[in-house]
Amino acid sequence: MIENENKKENCSVFFSGGIDSVSTLVSVIDKKPLLITIWGTDVWDYNTEGWSSLKKLAEEYSEKLNLKNLFIKTNFRKFIYEHVLTEKLLKGVIDDSWWRGIQHGIGLLGHVAPYAYKYNITTHYIPATLNVKSQKGTTCGSCPEIDETVKYADCKIVHEGYDKTRIEKAAHIVRYFKDKGQAMKLRVCYMDKGDKLNCCECEKCFLSMMEILSEKVNLKDWGFDVDEKTLKNIPKFLKKHSNPSPINKEIWADIVEKFKQDEKYWKKQKAVKWVLKYNPYKK
Numbered sequence: 001m002i003e004n005e006n007k008k009e010n011c012s013v014f015f016s017g018g019i020d021s022v023s024t025l026v027s028v029i030d031k032k033p034l035l036i037t038i039w040g041t042d043v044w045d046y047n048t049e050g051w052s053s054l055k056k057l058a059e060e061y062s063e064k065l066n067l068k069n070l071f072i073k074t075n076f077r078k079f080i081y082e083h084v085l086t087e088k089l090l091k092g093v094i095d096d097s098w099w100r101g102i103q104h105g106i107g108l109l110g111h112v113a114p115y116a117y118k119y120n121i122t123t124h125y126i127p128a129t130l131n132v133k134s135q136k137g138t139t140c141g142s143c144p145e146i147d148e149t150v151k152y153a154d155c156k157i158v159h160e161g162y163d164k165t166r167i168e169k170a171a172h173i174v175r176y177f178k179d180k181g182q183a184m185k186l187r188v189c190y191m192d193k194g195d196k197l198n199c200c201e202c203e204k205c206f207l208s209m210m211e212i213l214s215e216k217v218n219l220k221d222w223g224f225d226v227d228e229k230t231l232k233n234i235p236k237f238l239k240k241h242s243n244p245s246p247i248n249k250e251i252w253a254d255i256v257e258k259f260k261q262d263e264k265y266w267k268k269q270k271a272v273k274w275v276l277k278y279n280p281y282k283k
């Protein structure tokens, strides 16, 4: 490890605008982290509209929270053939893709190294996707055991948020901004289509909406431009298109459980009362 001569301690955090990312930002906000947003990971490099909306969102956060941004453009998902590596190296070893099983955590962290030296960053936070419970039995390549062994330029890595489920992260976010009298838009969608923050038509959007809605807020304020009809029709969509993975099953179970904590209130919410009885595996 290289000792950096300038001892002023700065920190940074990956920022993508999603629930994991914003929850980590809220957790470390007192340390005034530098927001690092990477173009070429969730948003592909050809999606200039998508990038400009993500960039704008990152700038809105830094402006509201009095932080600074760092934007990095990368081709790290393109200079290797992910599918070939998945086929040739991982088949029969782990049931996962090169991106999810091997590359994404360490690959993303590599981008921070030169800036850690340049800006004297002594701690970089990578938001956890999974948690202690949901990581079990998965082969996701981003976890504390791997990410936190990465060290460079006097900088250590913290895999942040591993102790929280997504529903807990959603509450953590909403309550923090509510206390400040604010609401912040989120960008949770993987569809990477155009300049929309969220397509509001996929399972990832739907489950994120319900996580945020469980805090009894107006979804439009949080980046989800949906009406009552769309909310009502979610079970119909999920019946055909849901991904009944153990992780999604757990996420939905957490949502249902949270809604049940105030059954009386949610029974009156016509557009979403279906959540109280939702079972992702029931076809």
Ligand SMILES: [Zn+2]
Residues within 6 Å of the ligand: 188, 189, 190, 191, 198, 199, 200, 201, 202, 203, 204, 205
């Ligand atoms: Zn979506």
